[in-house]
Amino acid sequence: MTTATVPVTITINGEPRELGVAPSRTLLDVLRNEAGLTGTKKGCDVGDCGACTVLLDDVPVNSCLVLAVEANGRRVTTIEGIAPDPDRLHPLQENFMALGASQCGFCTPGIIVMAKALLDRNPNPTEEEIRFGLAGNICRCTGYTKIVEAIQVTARQMAADAGKPA
Template sequence: MTDGLHAITVTINGEARPLRVAPSRTLLDVLRSELGLTGTKKGCDVGDCGACTVLLDGTPVNACLVLAVEVDGAAVTTIEGIAPAAGQLHPLQQSFMDLGASQCGFCTPGIIVMAKALLDRHPDPSEEDIRFGLAGNICRCTGYTKIVEAVKDAARRLAAAPPPAGR
């Protein structure tokens, strides 16, 4: 560590990534600048808007508030890693597209990641559950009605989908 950088290994979207990071560098900046994963957005940069939401070992976090050195050995899922396979969309992504649940789209990646965490823990949420679950993610363009409808639609799609192979 003579150059001031720390060696870490993080599994990002299923791929182990060895990195050398400055101790003050946020996970958000490493994702965007070093790894080119620009789907995770830099909004307020103080943890208020949710645009930078990622899953850290399955738990939603604001990547702007997490230092990269803190995720050594962890698994991070970004919006780029939500889809089940290359060329496919996650049911949340498909529902957002089909129902027009985004306006400018800046907040959409963070909302979809947060909604995935919600549906992972609560596969059949009520409207109240969805609104509460997404409360930390701000959309400046819309009144959230289409967002809530898209999450409900994705929950229906996920419930109707066959279980993954091997289970």
């Protein structure tokens, strides 16, 4: 039995994509399998771990809980698309590497996407605001100290860069 597909147009990382998807397919599965973007991870597949976090119209969501058809006509940003310049990493990505904020790295894409959303709405978060903002993203390897530090360093760098003349 063949499952019928529905045409959807999703702007993924700034690029409009036309896809035929089964109505029951999650955004996570479509991003990974049809769009070939494997940075977004499938962790628990029930919305508890945050490994699949993406931005849907700039709002963080667990892509395992969103049907791909719900993203029709909307913008999705994955870990592959958060950098402002395709030839450079986002400052969060650079600082996570420089400060050792990940160990196995499985949770890291979701945490970085969530941190980007946090910094976009609050460019100078306190440690408590960072920890609260990441509450839906589980890391099984670290104690979060280096993750929080990388976000704090990024916030300071971005604030300093914003104050510089172009």
